[in-house]
Amino acid sequence: MTLIKKVLVAGASGYLGRYAVKEFKERGYQVRALVRDPEKIKTHGAHGEPAIHDIIDEIVTGDVTAPESITGICKEIDIVFSALGLTAPHSEHTSNDVDYLGNKRILDQAVSENVSRFIYVSVFNQDKMADIPSIKAHELFVAALKQSGISWAVIRPNGYFSDMGRFFTMAQSGHIFMIGEGEKKINPVHGADLAKVCVDAVEGECREIPVGGPDIYTFKETMEMAFNACGKTAWITPLPFWLAEGGLMVTGLFNRNLADLFSFALEALKFDHVAPAYGTRHLKDFFAELAGVTH
Ligand SMILES: NC(=O)c1ccc[n+]([C@@H]2O[C@H](COP(=O)([O-])OP(=O)(O)OC[C@H]3O[C@@H](n4cnc5c(N)ncnc54)[C@H](OP(=O)(O)O)[C@@H]3O)[C@@H](O)[C@H]2O)c1
Known part of the structure; x- marks a missing residue:
């Protein structure tokens, strides 16, 4: 008789988290989901990610910046994903509070509950952006995970379709300011395709898994595709990096958290992000779906 394994999905209400919950359920796992607001997962997300409320076995409401709210989160859990x-600026909390210390609180409990495997989603090209606060926080956690003694896997995606969805939203407004010339390349991945890689990572040795999607585009091409999908003529104005960096410095004077997150987006536009290709879903179809939803 095979025992049903129980997985804790942290970040279950997010773009990737929802697809991960769905994938774990489809492969027969029992899922405990950590969310801040159970209402949020009753409806689908902004980029078509699924409503998952009704397929989850156990929903736990908690916030990793409030340690008492996540006490016991790893009890009887086999795998943590x-x-x-932190992907949007918060008035009080930094990447260090959430990405590092928040995940570390879950890890500490996983260690004391003898969880057998911990799968964490960090970022691709981390060495090229090592000084960016959100990357530092992710990598502090990766270091803690590797030292914890738990069997681990670190997923390193290069960019999600949801991120490219921001270009779609801007294209709908009729105009995009593009930082730099947009000539750097990326092969972003759909959440459902990435979730398969994440669940596959339950098995096997401790390893890092860089992940991209099936198609490579320049950033400018993704913007043009977004205009195309919403039936508008592409109107893209390039801005030099020095101007954006000046704006970042000024922003940092009155909103440090916003500037820290923006510094990641800015830095990421400076080089290629082409990772090993996984999946079958195409960005063009994703934009067409967004256009169908929003028209
Ligand atoms: N987007 C990309 O292109 C990309 C690329 C590479 C790596 N990554 C990394 O992949 C991870 C997931 O990205 P994503 O796009 O799926 O992010 P997302 O949609 O913003 O989801 C983040 C999840 O974390 C939860 N969360 C945030 N702060 C929390 C807190 N204090 N306590 C409990 N839960 C909290 C959110 O809950 P709420 O729903 O309540 O906010 C949400 O469920 C992130 O670490 C991101 O840096 C992203």
Whole structure:
């Protein structure tokens, strides 16, 4: 008789987290989901990610910056999967509070509950962006995970379709300011394709897994595709990096958290992000779906 394994999904309400919950359930796992707001997962997300409320076995409401709210989160858990992270500026909390210390609180409990495997989602090209606060926080956690004694896997995606969705939203407004010339390349990945890689990572040795999607585009091409999908003529104005960096410095004077997160987006536009290709879903179809939803 095979025992059903129980997985804790942290960040279950996010873009990747929802697809991960769905994938774990489809492969027969029992899922405990950590969310801040159970209402949020009753409906689908902004980029078509699924509503998952009704397929989860156990929902736990908690916030990793409030340690008492996540006490006992790893009890009777076999595997922890964390796509929990700070991806939008918060008035009080930094990347260090959430990406590092928040995930570390889950890890500490996983260690004391003898969890057998911990899968964490960090980022691709981390060495090229090592000084960016959000990358530092992710990598502090990766270092802690590697030292914890738990069997681990670190997923390193290069960019999600949801991120490219921001270009779609801007294209809908009719105009995009593009930082730099947009000539750097990326092969972003759909959340459902990435979730398969994440769940596959339950098995096997401790390893890092860089992940991209099936198609490589320049950033400018993704923007043009977004205009195309919403039936508008592409209107893209390039801005020099020095101007954006000046704006970043000024922003940092009155909103440090916003500047820290923006510094990641800015840095990421300076080089190629082409990672090993996985999956079958195409960005063009994703934009077409967004256009169908929003028209
Ligand atoms: N987007 C990309 O292109 C990309 C590329 C590479 C790596 N990554 C990394 O992949 C991870 C997942 O990305 P994503 O796009 O799926 O992010 P997302 O949609 O913003 O989801 C983040 C998840 O973390 C949760 N969370 C944030 N702060 C929390 C807190 N204090 N306590 C409990 N939960 C909290 C969010 O809960 P709420 O729903 O309540 O906010 C959400 O469930 C992140 O670490 C990100 O840095 C992203």
